[in-house]
Amino acid sequence: MSILTPAEVLGLSGLSLDSRVRRVFYNLPQDTAADLCQRIEQAAWDRKLWYLHDGRDEAIHVFPRPILALPDQLAYLHYVSLTILNALKRLPDLYMQDFAVREMFPLAPAEQQWLWDNWGVPQRENNTVLGRLDAVVEFTSPMWKDSLKFLEPNLCGVGGIWLGPTCEQLLADLVLPIIRAADPDLDLEPLRDLRELFIQEVLDHMEAIGRRGRNICFIEPKYAGEGPDEQQALADYYHERHGLRVMHADPCELEIVGDEVCYLGEPIDVAYRDYEVRDLISLAVQTGNDLAPVRKLFRENRVISSLAGEFDHKSCWELLTDPQLTNKYFTADERQIFRRHILWTRILTDRQTNLPDGDWGELLEFVRGQRDILVLKPNRSYGGAGVLIGQAISQEEWEHAIDEAVASPDRWVVQRQAILPVNEFPVVGPDGNVHDEPFYTVMGFAPTKHGLAILGRASQKQVVNVAQRGGMCGVFSGRPALSLVGPNRTARRG
Numbered sequence: 001m002s003i004l005t006p007a008e009v010l011g012l013s014g015l016s017l018d019s020r021v022r023r024v025f026y027n028l029p030q031d032t033a034a035d036l037c038q039r040i041e042q043a044a045w046d047r048k049l050w051y052l053h054d055g056r057d058e059a060i061h062v063f064p065r066p067i068l069a070l071p072d073q074l075a076y077l078h079y080v081s082l083t084i085l086n087a088l089k090r091l092p093d094l095y096m097q098d099f100a101v102r103e104m105f106p107l108a109p110a111e112q113q114w115l116w117d118n119w120g121v122p123q124r125e126n127n128t129v130l131g132r133l134d135a136v137v138e139f140t141s142p143m144w145k146d147s148l149k150f151l152e153p154n155l156c157g158v159g160g161i162w163l164g165p166t167c168e169q170l171l172a173d174l175v176l177p178i179i180r181a182a183d184p185d186l187d188l189e190p191l192r193d194l195r196e197l198f199i200q201e202v203l204d205h206m207e208a209i210g211r212r213g214r215n216i217c218f219i220e221p222k223y224a225g226e227g228p229d230e231q232q233a234l235a236d237y238y239h240e241r242h243g244l245r246v247m248h249a250d251p252c253e254l255e256i257v258g259d260e261v262c263y264l265g266e267p268i269d270v271a272y273r274d275y276e277v278r279d280l281i282s283l284a285v286q287t288g289n290d291l292a293p294v295r296k297l298f299r300e301n302r303v304i305s306s307l308a309g310e311f312d313h314k315s316c317w318e319l320l321t322d323p324q325l326t327n328k329y330f331t332a333d334e335r336q337i338f339r340r341h342i343l344w345t346r347i348l349t350d351r352q353t354n355l356p357d358g359d360w361g362e363l364l365e366f367v368r369g370q371r372d373i374l375v376l377k378p379n380r381s382y383g384g385a386g387v388l389i390g391q392a393i394s395q396e397e398w399e400h401a402i403d404e405a406v407a408s409p410d411r412w413v414v415q416r417q418a419i420l421p422v423n424e425f426p427v428v429g430p431d432g433n434v435h436d437e438p439f440y441t442v443m444g445f446a447p448t449k450h451g452l453a454i455l456g457r458a459s460q461k462q463v464v465n466v467a468q469r470g471g472m473c474g475v476f477s478g479r480p481a482l483s484l485v486g487p488n489r490t491a492r493r494g
Contacts, residue, residue, distance in 0.1 A: 008142035010072055015140040017068050017186075017478045024182040025065055025426055033064075033426060033434040036174065040064055043170050048233045049163055049472070061471035062167055063425040064175055067441065067456055068188065068478040069139050077137070078452035080148065081445040083337050085131045087320065087330060088153060091311040092119050094319075094329060101325065104315045104347060106379070106411050111310065114277045118298040119307050128205040129305040130198060130272075132158045132444040132455065135341075138421045149418045150342050151442070153316050154382070156309030157220070157274035160444060160455040162230035162237070163472065165193040167456075171474040187479045194446055194453035199238060201448050202304060206270050209301055213269040215245045219294070220274035222250040231274070251275065251283060254293035261293040261302075271297050272304050276312065314379050314413045317345035323354060344416040347379065348405050356416055364402065367414050371398045379411040387463045389417065420462060425473065441473060 004012070025033070040062050050057040069077075092115060094101045107115070132154040138147040168190040179186055202216060216238070218231045235246035249263045260267040271294075275283075284291050297303050319325055320338045327335070344356040346363055355361045367374060371390035378386040388401050405412035424436040440462055444455035459470030 004142070007145045010070055011138075011140060011142040011144040014068065014070050014073065014144065017070070018140050020183055020186060021065065021068060021179060021188075021478075022424075024179050024186075027182065028178070028434075030433055032178075034428060034432060036064055036178065037426065037428050037434060039174055040170065043174060044167075047166050047170055048230070049166055049170070050230070060163065060167075062170060063427075063439070063458055063471055063473040064171070065425050066168075066171055066175065066188070066474040066476040067139065067423060068476055069191075069454075071477055071479065073139060073144065074191070074452060074477060076145070077148070077445060077454075078447055080337055080341055081133050081135075081150075081452065082447040082449070083334060084133060084150065084153075084320070084342070085129065085447055087334055087338075088131065088155060088311065088316055089127050089129050089306075089308045090329070091316070091319075092306075092308050093124065095311070098325075101319060104318050105311055105313055107310065108278065108281075110281045111277050114281075114295075114298070115307055115310065118295070122209070122301045123306055126205060126208040126301060127306050127308060128201055129155055129308050130158055130161075130201055130446070130448070131155045131305070131309075132160065132446045134442055134444050136418050136420055136442055146340075147419070147421070148341050150317070151415075151418060152314045152377075153312060154444070155312040156276055156305050158305075158446065159230070160446070161194050161198050162234045164444075164446075164453060164455040165190075165195050166233075167472045168193075168474040168476070171476075176476075188476045189478075191475055191477055192451040192453050194455070195234065195237060197446065197448045197450055197453055199242060199244070200450050202270055202272065205304060209270075211269040211302070213267065214243065215247065215266055215269045217247040217249055217254075217263055217268040217271045218274070219249055219251055219254075219271050221279075222248065222253075251280060251291055251294050252287055252289050254291075256293050256296060261297055268297070268302070270302050270304060273309075277307070277310050312380070313411075314345060314377055314415070315347050315411065317342050317415070318347060318413070321345060321354075323358075343418055345413050346415075348376070348402070348412045348414050350406065363414075364406070367402060368399060371395060373417050375415045375417045376401055376405060377413050377415060379413050389462055391417070392462065423458065423473070425458065439471075439473075443475070 044062050045059040049060045049062065051060050095105055133150055134152050134154065135148060135150040138144055141147055172190050176188060179188065220231055231248050235248055238244045238246045247263045247266060253263060255262055262268065280291055280294060320342050321344050326338060346353055350364050352360060353363050355366050374390045376388040390398055420440040422438045423441050424438050426434050427437050428434055439458040439460055441456060441458045446453045454475045456473040456475045457470050458473045
């Protein structure tokens with residue numbers, strides 16, 4: 001008889017907890033379940049859970065049943081994701097000092113110049129990056145730790161700061177009372193509020209750089225017709241909750257007055273950007289505006305995310321899965337996390353490299369022959385655009401995609417395919433009845449030194465993204481109803 005490891009105990013405890021919540025939904029009368037789904041749909045619109053498509057706001061679908069994670073699982077996820085984020089924050093220095101690292105990040109000359117001009121000791125010492133690391137994890141599996149695989153980083157203009165906690169609060173208000181009424185012993189609660197984690201990072205950075213004001217500016221494509229529509233809702237939230245003046249500006253609307261960067265005459269203390277530097281450079285060319293106010297904010301280290309956010313490339317994972325570079329720059333503990341949880345990823349070029357099994361070999365030959373376990377992705381795209389899953393296309397289509405990617409002036413990466421967890425959620429069918437359907441789920445981990453928030457998304461497509469009209473699923477913390485104490489034995493809590 002084998003004895004369960006602590007990690008296996010946690011996974012099975014999570015399965016027990018998840019089963020009890022599923023039972024609550026299974027036992028709901030049809031009219032109650034349908035009414036709940038309708039109220040959630042209306043609440044998503046009322047609470048501004050919106051995404052802009054073609055210039056029009058659309059309410060994001062919210063799944064009624066929450067995904068559950070145990071406190072010990074959340075603690076491990078926080079540790080791992082914060083370790084990875086802190087490693088990525090070192091990329092500007094590694095890029096500057098190592099040509100091998102520079103090869104992995106195809107910054108244009110103008111982007112490089114922004115880095116040389118605006119990265120120095122102040123930025124290195126107070127380097128604030130608000131990141132979201134997209135990953136998959138199966139909370140209810142005995143092998144849940146091994147199931148944790150990171151898909152890609154998001155280090156600049158992270159979406160979901162408003163959407164994630166608003167989704168969880170909506171479910172806490174509408175769904176938790178139903179669960180508690182049906183099973184009073186269940187102990188569930190929402191996770192840390194990303195809005196609060198974010199603003200604490202902003203205030204900490206403001207204090208560290210010696211800015212004593214309370215003026216924050218969200219710099220974004222203010223007049224764009226695509227993307228998450230959450231900046232104004234965030235501005236209103238921070239003004240009401242924290243007394244902060246939050247401005248909402250396009251880069252071309254900023255000006256320098258005296259020694260201050262201002263928007264409509266108001267000085268800016270710290271800016272949060274939803275712009276990559278390459279987009280700022282493109283905007284400057286299109287408008288003839290040199291964007292001197294934005295450059296000044298970067299130079300004075302008053303922008304979040306810092307220029308480390310420019311390494312928001314999927315090729316980050318090549319750096320963290322290349323044994324030669326990880327042995328050179330990272331500790332044994334960091335390398336162990338990278339090996340266990342980061343998917344093997346390589347920029348797609350005709351060369352030799354370390355393959356997933358550790359052997360040295362021809363990259364293109366390997367990629368052509370291993371379609372069933374690989375995914376092709378544009379290195380610097382977002383929103384799930386352009387992703388090709390080898391299993392989903394023919395060998396002929398795969399070969400053609402490889403040839404086009406290698407010839408493209410834009411870099412592509414090849415990545416070991418992750419096993420996407422599948423969860424069943426209640427949905428309303430065409431006949432008005434509620435039934436369960438399976439959905440792929442992806443988690444977005446947003447770690448800060450103050451805690452961890454999670455943005456859960458679900459879709460029936462293997463590319464899971466709200467931009468692809470996927471939905472959102474709340475993640476709640478829960479404590480197990482049963483504690484496993486040995487092989488084939490359980491003990492009730494309390």
